[in-house]
Amino acid sequence: xxxxxxxxxxxxxxxxxxxxxxxxxxxxxxxxxxxxxxxxxxxxxxxxxxxxxxxxxxxxxxxxxxxxxxxxxxxxxxxxxxxxxxxxxxxxxxxxxxxxxxxxxxxxxxxxxxxxxxxxxxxxxxxxxxxxxxxxxxxxxxxxxxxxxxxxxxxxxxxxxxxxxxxxxxxxxxxxx
Numbered sequence: 001x002x003x004x005x006x007x008x009x010x011x012x013x014x015x016x017x018x019x020x021x022x023x024x025x026x027x028x029x030x031x032x033x034x035x036x037x038x039x040x041x042x043x044x045x046x047x048x049x050x051x052x053x054x055x056x057x058x059x060x061x062x063x064x065x066x067x068x069x070x071x072x073x074x075x076x077x078x079x080x081x082x083x084x085x086x087x088x089x090x091x092x093x094x095x096x097x098x099x100x101x102x103x104x105x106x107x108x109x110x111x112x113x114x115x116x117x118x119x120x121x122x123x124x125x126x127x128x129x130x131x132x133x134x135x136x137x138x139x140x141x142x143x144x145x146x147x148x149x150x151x152x153x154x155x156x157x158x159x160x161x162x163x164x165x166x167x168x169x170x171x172x173x174x175x176x177x
Contacts, residue, residue: 017166018166018167018168019166019167020034020035020164020165020166020167021164021165021166021167022162022163022164023162023163023164023165024161024162025152025155025156025160025161025162025163026152028147028152028155028163028165029147029148029149029152030146030147031146031147031165031166031168032143032144032145032146032147032165032166033141033142033143033144033145033146033147033151033163033164033165034143034144034164034165034166035143035163035164036140036141036142036143037140037141037143037155037158037160037163037164038138038139038140038141038158038160039135039136039137039138039139039140039158039159039160040137040158040159040160041137041158041159042131042132042135042136042137043132043133043134043135043157043158044129044130044131044132044133044134045131046095046096046131047095047096047100047128047129047130047131048093048094048095048096048128048129048131049072049090049091049092049093049094049096049103049127049128049129050092050103050127050128050129051092051103051105051106051127052090052091052092052105052106053090053103053104053105053106053107053108053109053127054066054068054087054088054089054090054103054104054106054109054116055072055078055082055087055088055090055096055097055100055102055103056082056086056087056100056101056102056103056104056122057082057083057084057085057086057087057099057100057101058084058085058101058102059101059102059121059122059123059124059126060102060104060118060121060122061118061121062118062119062120062121063117063118064117064118064122065085065115065116065117065118066085066086066087066115066116066118067085067086067087067114067115068086068087068088068089068111068114068115068116069082069086069087069088069114070088070089070097071088071089071090072088072089072090072091072094072095072096072097073090073091073094074091074092074093074094076094077094077095077097078090078094078095078097080097080098081097081098081099082097082098082099082100083099086099087104087116088100090103096128100128101124101125102122102123102124102125102126102127102128103122103126103127103128104116104118104120104122104126104127105120105127108120108122134157135154135157135158139158141154141155141158143164144166147163147165
């Protein structure tokens with residue numbers, strides 16, 4: 001008796017690998033990726049806020065205060081730079097302003113005019129989605145791989161429009177007379 005893995009290896013050794021063909025991504029679901037597909041961009045393309053809150057120029061302990069000097073939204077970043085003791089109001093997905101090292105959640109501050117005070121500590125790197133966290137330009141989706149819907153979505157996010165896939169097998173049907 002042999003192991004299942006060995007039996008499978010023996011069976012696969014008897015088959016020929018079908019040639020590859022280029023296919024639009026929208027038609028590639030259920031096919032086998034023949035060559036690695038490489039990301040054509042970096043996602044996210046910048047350090048971004050992972051939460052609504054305040055981008056701070058330095059980490060802070062409970063009671064630390066900051067002066068709010070602007071706002072950054074997902075559709076518009078803050079054009080200036082933060083200096084120590086400064087903050088910008090920031091929303092999820094917005095690019096981090098230059099000089100920001102952490103994002104304090106809006107629930108973890110009290111606001112009084114243009115001054116905010118931390119009610120919970122904010123450590124360096126908190127609530128920041130770093131540039132390239134999902135994937136970086138040139139990063140590959142390895143092959144061979146059966147392309148499932150989540151792979152198609154990832155390839156679309158990677159800005160890949162066409163992929164090399166293995167040709168489908170054609171089944172021969174024989175009828176006995």
